[in-house]
Amino acid sequence: MDARSMWLYRWYYSDMCQWILSFIIFLILSLAFIETPSSFTSTSDVRYRMAPWNPPCGLTEAIEVLCLLVFVADLSVKSYLVAWVQFRKNLWLLGYLLVLIVSLMDWMVSLSLVCQEPLRIRRLFRPFFLLQNSSMMKKTLKCIRWSLPEMASVVLLLALHLCVFTMLGMLLFTGEKQDDGQDRERLTYFRNLPEALTSLLVLLTTANNPDVMVPAYSKNRAYAIFFIIFTLIGSLFLMNLLTAIIYNQFRGYLMKSLQASLFRKRLGTRAAYEVLSSTAEGDGQPRGIGVKPQDLLQVLQKVQVDSTYKQAIMEKVRSYGGSLLSADEFQKIFNELDKRMTKEHPPRPQYQSPFLQSAQFLFGHLYFDYLGNLIVLANLVSICVFLVIDADVVPRNRDDFVLGILNCVFVLYYLVEMLLKVFALGLSGYLSYPSNMFDGLVTIILLGLELSTLAVYRFPHPGWKPEMQGLLSLWDMLRLVNMLIVFRFLRIVPSMKLMAVVASTILDLIKNMRAFGGILVVVYYVFAIIGINLFHGVIVVPPGNGSLAPDNGSVACGSYEQLEYWANNFDDFAAALVTLWNVMVVNNWQVFLDAYQRYSGPWSKIYFVLWWLVSSVIWVNLFLALILENFLHKWDRRSHLHSVSGDLETTYE
Template sequence: MTSEDSTGAAYNILTNSMYSSAEFEHELLSGRDDLSSENCKPEALLQAVVFVEDAVQFRSIYHKVDIKSLWYYRLYYSPIVQWIISSAICVILLLAFFEFPSSLTTGWSSDPRYRKERIEAPCGLTESIELVCLLIFVADIWMKAYLIGNKQFMKQKWLFAYVLVIVASLIDWIVSVHTACNEIIRFRRLLRPFFLLQNSSLMKKTVRSIKRTLPEVFSVILLVVLHLYFFTMVGIIIFSAQTSSSSVGNSTDTDNGNKTNEDKFFSSIGRGYRSLLVLLTTANNPDVMMPAYIENRMYALFFIIFLSIGLYCFFNMLTAVIYNQFRGYLQSSMQASFFRRRLGIRAAFEIMRRQGKISFTVRQIRNTVPVSMVKSVILQVKMKKVFKTAIIRELDDKMGGFVTSIDFCHLFDVLDKNLKVKKVKLNMLFCPFLRKVQSCISHRYFTYFGSFIAVINVICITIEMGLEKKEEKKAGLIAAMNFLFIIYYIVELILKIWILGWRKYFSSKLNIADFAVVISLFVIEVAYASSIGKPFAITESLGESYDLFVLSRIINLLILVRLFRIITHIKPMAIVAWTTVDLIKNLRAFAGILVVIYYFFAILGIQLFYDKITYEKRDPERMRKCGTYEQLNYWANNFDDFAAALVVLWDVMVVNNWHIFLDAYAEYTNKWYQIYFICWYFVSVLVCLNLFAALIIENFITKWDRYHLQEREDQQTMYMLNVHAMFRPDLKEPSDDDLMNALQSHQHLNIN
């Protein structure tokens, strides 16, 4: 039996928990001469495999380590089981769109005047789906409790809260079924975002970092509150006196209300405080200033000083505090994750090291592990193929030797690197002339010329869209030019594939994207040409055929998309573009937190404001008043269903005109309900958006610095820009004593 065959046999045994220890030893020892002296146990090797997988995924190693538990452990973290749990979380969150009040209406508008009838699910349908999801969560928590043990389970606050949320949700579900779905408030809907939080370790770390950052954030927010209070009191003193004197001296001169509008903004402490809070967000600037400014230009200094201190000092200070503190706490969380990885790697090494009954007298050899044993473990680890291949390649170079704990640890440094796929070499043609053509087409200037043609094409499209309404014949001529450009794209594509070879051409993701766009352009252009008879026909009006209009718009859109290829030719622009792509990939934890707060506030908004503002209840006087909810026709912005509530929260987070919602809901409900919108502003804008800015800054600085470092040192290997890798240069290697102490404290692992 060859080495590869015996490794595969060992893999089959390890992945099947039905094998006994005697069967494993017999097959392993009969097929692997290089491991016969070590007398490896199947349980130990399986433990090493699982510990390495824990290290790869930054998981804790404090779980049961017997063969049966490890089999269930790998099953639990298998893609299919994790997909089922993730699907249950997604489904239970999406139920809010279909539960009462349903977001599905016969009309597409959320405006009560046009949305028509709601499509409500029958009682019991959404409840049945929800019950299935809750039962999946029950199985999830039961499996976690079984795998880590009761003692470790009681130490996990998130898991304990998980149990409480599931129990509360089941109780509220029973109430819903008992009342035939007629209960007004469903508390469990407010708890659903917790399922999303607890399922992501990175989200939990981010939440923990936010919680630690909040005391410093609240200190700055307290300054903002005091700043608002001070200027509110000063404003009431100044403008109430100014209003009184104005009313005495100009009792008959209202000038359409401009001279007495100070009372509108500073009629009371609450009104003045709210007016200045909105001004601090610039939503009502300069509206709040104009009545006083019309009376006396010196009053502008009050508002200028207020905004200079609050907007340009305190708010920027808040961003700085959040960036500095949040980065520090997040880095400490990443340090803990890094310790988990190193602990998992060291645990796997110690397990393998203690399996060998080696008769060497040299201590250095006793503290090592055979490369063959390491390779047999790595082959069974579930990890990305590119990383596994790199590690196996490095082990093959050392085959027959031994690795130390440091060597074994360094094997996994590739996990933080962006390993490039091996470039396919260009096969040179034999004919001298064709070889010159090949060199020209493979040269970067040929790509630059293609991008230049794409720019010209976009300019023609711009002219076409400008002339389409006025001079349809000229627009038709320019549209016909698109056909010539697409012919060039096809010729360029064929030449590149012929000269470079299909393997080298499709080894680039940019080439694959360009291929998809060009082929789509060609197919749609052929369909367009066949519809009008010939590619150079000048139609009287595209509006006569909706299909032709859609095809022409799709062609123009694809050509615009192809213009993005010029980004790769401009290095600063390319860095910004790739940083944006990395940002989208690496901010999933932050995006999840945004989903959580949006979901919670949307459900809470529905409970508070459902059916509070309707077109039938409109105030005719407010309909005529400029700048009101009714006059601006904001009827579609309401909390009558979950989808509409999300849009309202987005509008308030954007800040512009958010005071209109404050006025409207205070008018139709109670002035204290404004606290809901103010809390949403503080949470979403002052905290979350500042966190988002901090992460963007950190992401971009890291990408920019590493790019220039690689450019100076001419490095070929790029480091991945995920959240863990962003902080990798600042993380400290744990000491051997810390690692061994952590291993010895493992409840289910006996390492002496």
Template sequence: IVCLCIFILDVTVKSYLIGWEEFRMNKWLIGYIVVIAASVIDWMLSISMMCSESLRVRRLIRPFFLLQNSSLMKKTLKCIKRTLPEIDPKKNGEWETYFKNLPKALSSLLVLLTTANNPDVMIPAYSLNRGYSIFFILFSVFGTYLLMNLMTAIIYNQFRGYLLMSVQTSIIRRRLGIRAAFEVLCCPGRGHTSTQSEVAVNMFLQVMDRVHMKSYCRQAIIKAARQFPDGFINGEAFQRLFNELDKDFMKEHPPKPEYSSPVLQLIQCIYSHFYITVLGNVVALANVICICTVLVLNSEKSGSEKNNFYMEILNCIFILYYLIEMLLKIVAFGWRGYLSYRNNIFDGFLTVLLLAIQIAIFITDLVPRHVMALWEMVRLVNMLIVFRFLRIIPEIKLMAVVASTLVDLVKNLRAFAGILLVVYYMFAVLGIWLFQGAITPPSNMSLISNASIENKTDGPFSMDCGTFEQLEYWPNNFDDFASSLVLLYNIMVVNNWHVFTDAYTRYTTEWSLVYFVAWWLTSSVMWVNLFVALILENFTYKWDRSNALSVEDVERIAYQSTVQLIFREHVQEPTEEELLAQLQQHPHLHLSW
């Protein structure tokens, strides 16, 4: 009820601020009020029934609040809505020639199309006549490898077009707001003959102190504004100042310590050089090769015949090198400078951990009763050493681009993940309503198995090979919310998804196939393909920009990678005349030019 009160207050304030004319045209706010009203009514019904009802409508419409409060999610949802009509397939009547039962034919062809155990569909006909395989092979080639990939291209092409339109609208809105702020703050140019409007830097800095934004963005904008020598900012420069809003915070490395000792200066000069990092990568590679060689030599030996002596000696030598490298880098960069590099934090943590485990191995050799097997501790050291070899990723341009792309997915695709979460939630709640308790595991599986072998079982239960019961998929059900999410994920992955559809059509009705096909189309066909296409778009953008950069500068691509910047080169900036024309027609801004 507290959340509902907050939502009521939120929609009241928003409706008052935008006015009645804007409110009538805003479908999201109207839907906001409808959803709040439905939630309040459903809540009152729950109170009147002492919360004993099993069906609660407000659970199904609750994700609307998440969508309504995210502008990027609303834009993404609008793009998806516009994309769907473009991929609607035309109806086909050929199934009447080849299949008599439409639901069975549809499910079989879907299994064949998704390549989830598709030989099961082909084998019965193929066993009678090998020529029947031509139909199934052609269907797989055209359906799976041509049409499905073509559908991926169609989905992303249409979605990308609408996303570009959304980005174009966002850029125009931002440019319009910045231009309006400039017109409000501008003062006449210095001198009586100046016709160009300008903003005084001092006035701009006073306003920036009161603006609510991220602190690093404010500092970057203020720093850039103070670089104007004459103390005034023109319109074009004013627009450029706010490009810092598209950038993430990039931590500056602290200065290196200054030493008076020639020895420390020499150490600082050597261990702050890039070639020391290359040497460390070579040593790490040599360590991994040594471990692999020893493991291959010991692979044919039994546990008692394995000799860990040489491996322990090699590990001690390499760990000692890692420790010396870490200490000398701390001397070269200083403690704060060393920790300002993420690679150094990664190396230092694993080096300290390897040293602690190696000391534990020495202690284990001296203690008669081993708390932990020596061989297991050696294997743990080997695993950490191999894991430490991941330090080479930032040093190779291609691998650095791939790694930064993965990191950017979390940052830039949160809106898409949010909508996917909403879809998961809605399908899970709907699945619980439709199929809760539909499939229950038998109390005595051994008796059921014996009866099934003797063909004495009745009803939908089946112990045939490859069925839901024979594979013991009992935990995959809609009995609670968590298991529903896992079941939906298993269907999205596609592998063996026909097992679930077959079971629920046997235990409930053949119309249950509509629910599962709808989820497959939503998650696997549309959402997964769209997600993969966006990953490729993000990677292509980073790769194109990294071709002209060095390895050290690849990290700066992530500093400037947002959804808007990825598509910025395909978006046309509004002209000065267009901005001024829109400002003159703006209903809430009255300027006297």
């Protein structure tokens, strides 16, 4: 290994370089918002939508080719670093190469057709850049692939369940001696095989639950049993079994990855020990005895680590004096790296006067915080009261005098509180608490807003009326102020012990779920692009219905048109994302199935069912598995930590 490769390796894996790569990936992914069905309209509702601004041909393409060139550079560096033999075996790198070639070719086709090409294949491949850049996402994908066979068995069972009940349902509701209920049931939900299958598939997601049984159940109670048994087996048993299967694959996932990273770290430390001890050997010492502390100190000087850690390690090394370090001691020294640095708050300022000292004690005390929380609560209640009072008043008749005064008073209190805390803790002490940072920021913004309100509208007086002046009206200011206060209220969360535990679990979760979030982004991206290609411009407003009177009686209740879902379409990327989200949440997705069947054709169902399977069935279950894994891991670690001594603590951090 030569120095140049080493330098290249260091440079490539430097924060700066990786950050630029991430930004480039973000850039190329976000191009989808700008490209031709651009999302730059205030609404995606087909009734009110303006013609969007479309970028001139060459603008997005120029950005894109720059990004692609960066990826080419990235690929070449990567392949140089792993060497040709490894490169041939690495499917991800080969895929990277292929995707880049296809993208560049597609880009040239695009440019030669002056951006009028019907299909941009490269848009579909963009999420690949995100995937291949994250090892966690690759690992997660592998995990998903492992659980596919078992998931397939449950999905097969689900399909069988669906088929059997569809046939039973069709036989049940197409009798000869039909009563009225059976007949209406047949006509509405079991008209033919595909429709019956769709009805029951939607019932599997419970999205049409009471509706599907209403016509038959209104006539005879017994028909409810059919639907209840179907939901019981399908939705409660089989769907939850799917969750169990997915969770089973992910069990120990976090623990394993922790162990692997710990193992790698230990291995690295050991290797360093071996190298350094062989240096010691050259100095006339017998081989394999240990490392000279001064060697280690020399190396540490050159290493790039966070200075606080470096300080801690060097101190520890010096504490061993001049004697050689054994392998165990060497390992122990580097355990310092795992210890979470407990950030020490700067000392409180020392005041001479006893009055100032007691004031400092008072305002630095925990109860002062509680008082602050109480005041925020009071403020919140006052906002609530005014919301309730003003609910039935038309906005322009509202009197904002009392609310204005109250807001003034509360903002003044927050200001005083902040100043007193700064006085008690010192400025740096105040800023060393994140909760104080947040509070202080909100207070300053509130103060600014309040001052500007006072400057423009004078001090509140009875009958104080909001008038439109400048960009924001007084009411808008007040609203903004009040919303900020609502956020400020969140500071009570850490004050309650139980909630703090739950909240910290959620925060932990967010850290651990970057890979899952990435996969969600990939899936959303791919499906949104496919959706745009399939259904772009399919939904059109029926003539004469573009006006503001859509509640005419001509449309059936519960249809896309009556519910005015016009904004949920695939006409641009942002709209497609929201539409996909709404289908993922599953409720009322039969409306989309029905609408796209009418506007685009019966095959559109496949797209939506596929999306339901991928997002709602697989991803949501994956997410639940992740939450379970995180929570149980945290729980076990906590109870484990309670039982063993603090020394082991560092191992599992």
